[in-house]
Amino acid sequence: MKKSTATKTFSISELADELDISTRTIRFYEEKGLISPRRTKGNHRIYTRRDRARLKLILRGKRLGYSLDEISEMIGMADFDIDEEQQLIKALQYGKIKLKEINSRMEELQILKQELLAVQEKVLNRLEDLKKQPAHSAEENRDSSNN
Numbered sequence: 001m002k003k004s005t006a007t008k009t010f011s012i013s014e015l016a017d018e019l020d021i022s023t024r025t026i027r028f029y030e031e032k033g034l035i036s037p038r039r040t041k042g043n044h045r046i047y048t049r050r051d052r053a054r055l056k057l058i059l060r061g062k063r064l065g066y067s068l069d070e071i072s073e074m075i076g077m078a079d080f081d082i083d084e085e086q087q088l089i090k091a092l093q094y095g096k097i098k099l100k101e102i103n104s105r106m107e108e109l110q111i112l113k114q115e116l117l118a119v120q121e122k123v124l125n126r127l128e129d130l131k132k133q134p135a136h137s138a139e140e141n142r143d144s145s146n147n
Helices: 012-019 023-031 049-063 068-074 084-132 135-146
Strands: none
Touching (some): 012 023, 012 049, 023 049
């Protein structure tokens, strides 16, 4: 690790420890072209603050459910000619799409929740009905269902 007041660099293991990911994950993102660390004469990877920031963006994007292609576009790796304004516009576009997906899933989950609550209500009502019946009636019901 090289430290100077102008630029701090990181080893792959330092970044992996800090970000709680494997060194293999970092190498995978490099293979995908999402980060481009410099190399020492001994061919060891050297990561800058910029690489570290990009890794954090990649991890945030993954946590939010974006694909690596989407993340690549949002952080400007897919098109090296993209300027900051275009990058922000892309991020907003993907954000809108992701919010629509989330809202749709939330609606589906609300429907599922209502269906489960309705089933629970029916089960509870049936249990109450069974408790109200005399003990021999419950046995008769069991016997008649076995026939």
